[in-house]
Amino acid sequence: MxxxxxxxxxxxxxxxxxxxxxxxxxxxxxxxxxxxxxxxxxxxxxxxxxxxxxxxxxxxxxxxxxxxxxxxxxxxxxxxxxxxxxxxxxxxxxxxxxxxxxxxxxxxxxxxxxxxxxxxxxxxxxxxxxxxxxxxxxxxxxxxxxxxxxxxxxxxxxxxxxxxxxxxxxxxxxxxxxxxxxxVEHETSGYLFNAMLMAYLGAAGNLLARGKATVEAIDRSWMGNMSTAIGPFGMMDVVGLDTVDHILRVRTDRQSIAFREVITPYVSKGKLGVKSGEGFYSYPKPSYANPEFLL
Ligand SMILES: NC(=O)c1ccc[n+]([C@@H]2O[C@H](COP(=O)([O-])OP(=O)(O)OC[C@H]3O[C@@H](n4cnc5c(N)ncnc54)[C@H](O)[C@@H]3O)[C@@H](O)[C@H]2O)c1
Missing domain, CATH: 3.40.50.720 (NAD(P)-binding Rossmann-like Domain)
Structure with missing residues (x-):
């Protein structure tokens, strides 16, 4: 071909x-x-x-x-x-x-x-x-x-x-x-970027699951330090919370299990992120996209 x-x-x-x-x-x-x-x-x-x-x-x-x-x-x-x-x-x-x-x-x-x-x-x-x-x-x-x-x-x-x-x-x-x-020369779950991304999203999910800060505070911390337009929870909304849930379902480490406990209630309410209009944020105008979010 x-x-x-x-x-x-x-x-x-x-x-x-x-x-x-x-x-x-x-x-x-x-x-x-x-x-x-x-x-x-x-x-x-x-x-x-x-x-x-x-x-x-x-x-x-x-x-x-x-x-x-x-x-x-x-x-x-x-x-x-x-x-x-x-x-x-x-x-x-x-x-x-x-x-x-x-x-x-x-x-x-x-x-x-x-x-x-x-x-x-x-x-x-x-x-x-x-x-x-x-x-x-x-x-x-x-x-x-x-x-x-x-x-x-x-x-x-x-x-x-x-x-x-x-x-x-x-x-x-x-x-x-x-x-x-x-x-990617040898098979590995998550290729290269996703393997790194999952560790980052997992750490954010874990902070939320342990009640250390709100969704907004965790995103603000990442966005403010890394000068990015989106933080971990905004990114999960883009990916789709159902897709994140499917990925976590097959993982058995403690961090993934705690992370999934955060995601599953959203999925069962039909809050899937951007595609359903609501996830951690509401769309089409999520609060993190407002310049005042970082003030
Ligand atoms: N969402 C992302 O950001 C992203 C990024 C990269 C890769 N992916 C991968 O892409 C794939 C799809 O993810 P998505 O986010 O687009 O999911 P999605 O839920 O938005 O779309 C999945 C689609 O599959 C269709 N489908 C289900 N059963 C089917 C069947 N039997 N025959 C034909 N179609 C069927 C559904 O109707 C739906 O339209 C997954 O493997 C995911 O890991 C997703």
Whole structure:
């Protein structure tokens, strides 16, 4: 497979990250087909893509024409067979649950076109935990994005039987998608950045769980010292508290268990962060985005 052979770039799971990867692929010139089990989610994602395009035009990153052309290149479907028979490349961003991801990959096994490169955007799972159900081991690899637009690193991490050609292909594709490719040579949970990030978010969660300070004070402490526009709890809202909860569920260390006790009550009330309009903060205007937050 070469980059030129990708006619249709497939997004499998069009939630928080799926729609962003799809939009960037369309901006990079690929036809994009997004598949999800939820038609409502696909429609929501299409709206998010149009809104983000407006921001990119407003900030001078994209011209009006390029934005309109990119949006025209994106189609949606809930038809699994139509998706599998059309796409030449797959980026999977289904919910971060091992059993669900395994079920989804298995349901597609043997249905893809020949030579299609198959990738997972998992944040903390390993490709070797899914490869047995994917069906094409040498063509399967983790290709993990962070935010796509605001954070542009893409991790390329194979399992022991991923072909070297696929790794090289994904590094090229990462650059074509306006990302900074980082090759992780041996499988490790959380790649490089997420492994560091989890320690940082975990420390924040632990301070809150032990009642040492409020969400706002912990965020203010980080933002004020590091000159960042967002602190750990604001960042968790962006990631999605349900996704953070899924990640913590499989961890058994004391810090993760205490951290999860903080997150789970939010998730059970449907407070998932930016995507649901409320998490640690309320959206679209979270208090930490107000300049007075640091006063
Ligand atoms: N949120 C982030 O900041 C972030 C960053 C990098 C990577 N990721 C990874 O991306 C993946 C998705 O995370 P997200 O935050 O986009 O989650 P999300 O909950 O926003 O989206 C998941 C999507 O998967 C869909 N889905 C569920 N079951 C499906 C099925 N059987 N077939 C097709 N689609 C199905 C859901 O309808 C939903 O649209 C996870 O593996 C996560 O670790 C997330």
């Amino acid at each position: 070469t980059l030129r052979e990708i006619q249709t770039f497939g997004i499998l799971g069009a939630g928080t990250l799926g729609w962003k990867i799809g939009l960037q692929a369309a901006i990079s010139g690929f036809e994009v087909l997004m598949f999800d089990i939820s038609n409502e989610q696909l429609e929501r994602s299409t709206n998010f893509q149009a809104q983000l395009c407006k921001r990119l035009v407003r900030t001078g990153i994209l011209s009006e024409d390029d934005s309109a052309e990119a949006l025209e290149r994106i189609s949606i479907t809930t038809d699994q067979s139509a998706f599998a028979s059309k796409v030449d490349f797959v980026s999977e961003s289904v919910t971060e649950e091992l059993e669900l991801k395994r079920k989804v990959w298995e349901s597609f096994s043997g249905k893809w076109k020949e030579h299609v490169v198959l990738t997972t955007n998992t944040s903390y799972l390993l490709p070797s935990q899914m490869v047995d159900v994917v069906g094409d081991p040498e063509r399967f690899c983790a290709f993990h994005f962070h935010d796509v637009f605001d954070a542009r690193v893409v991790d390329v991490m194979g399992h022991p039987n991923t072909s070297e050609k696929v790794i090289a292909f994904l590094i090229d594709l990462g650059r074509k998608l306006n990302q900074i490719p980082v090759h």
